[in-house]
Amino acid sequence: MGDQRERNRIKSRVDELPDDIRAKLDAMLADVNYTYQDIADAITAMGYEISRSAVGRYAMRHNSAARRLKEASEQTTALLQFIRENQDVESTELASAIMIDGLTRRIATADEDFDAMPLDKAGRLLVQLQRSTIYKERWRKERLAAIEAVERNVKARMRQAVQGDPDLLARLQKLVSDAAAEEAGRDEV
Template sequence: MMGKERARTRINSKIDSLPDEIRAKVDEMIVDTSNTYQEIADWVKSQGYEVSKSSVGRYAMRTTAATQRLIEAQKQTEALVSVVKRNPDIDYTDAGLMMLMDGLVKKLTTAEEEFDRMPLDKAGRLITAISRTKVYKDRVKQDMKKKVELAFQGMESELMAAIKSDPELAKELKSVLERAKEKMMQDD
């Protein structure tokens, strides 16, 4: 018989149950780093509610972490949008894959309680799927390079046959083709 799966519980501290205006003031006080957790707890007590310094500390860590995650996600999105706007022809799947992998790695390293609930095989499947996508993309890029190489070889042969009578022109054309091929073969 399998063990009973733990039900997800929402974190609910004493501060979460405070009236909105008092909780908003606590949030303001937390942002102002000149306030200590004890001073915040004392202020809440002066308003007629009992919370401990450690409750304030846990609440501050939880709300600060959530805010930081939102700020990081917003910065990553803005960076990706900026790259796409500046380079509309760029292949931005690498950037998207890197952001996704970064998020998964952070999830795995900071998940704490969630990690216990997330099946390890699911995390492994997600990482494997991203890795396969990267391998597929690299393979497509390599295939494209081979096709470019073959196309340039064919084009060079045809052009060289057409201008064999002028050796100087043949040398110049070969140089132009080599430069074009190098540009086409460069990585993103």
């Protein structure tokens, strides 16, 4: 791991500005009437020398962070709406979808940084995703087994209760079988 490249924290002249000056810079960036050169000149006039390119790099970082926050907010809103509309969706399925989406985005937008990701870390992420799928399948099988056990129990009790009327027993058992099949079918969605 000694020859692996380390990530360095981005340090900018803007990071050295006092909070009130940085707030003014942010306000000027939000106003489309100012160019990066106008902002650099204004900040320099306040006694803090800064270049146009430093303002531009800060704006790109700032916009990238704002875009990521906006995307996360939109995804959360869509996720909450999906949960409201699909109350029977398993939470591990949602978690897996979120993780797969995040991992796919990271792979798609990675340059050489992805190559620097330790293999064991990538492996752990994939194992976690696979484990989630296995747990969901195990939960589904256990749920189906429980439904079948309840169905058998109810049918046995019905046989005892209506021994004298085989037609009624057959109709009741069909109702129970249909309800069990309907409940088991909810997992297939």
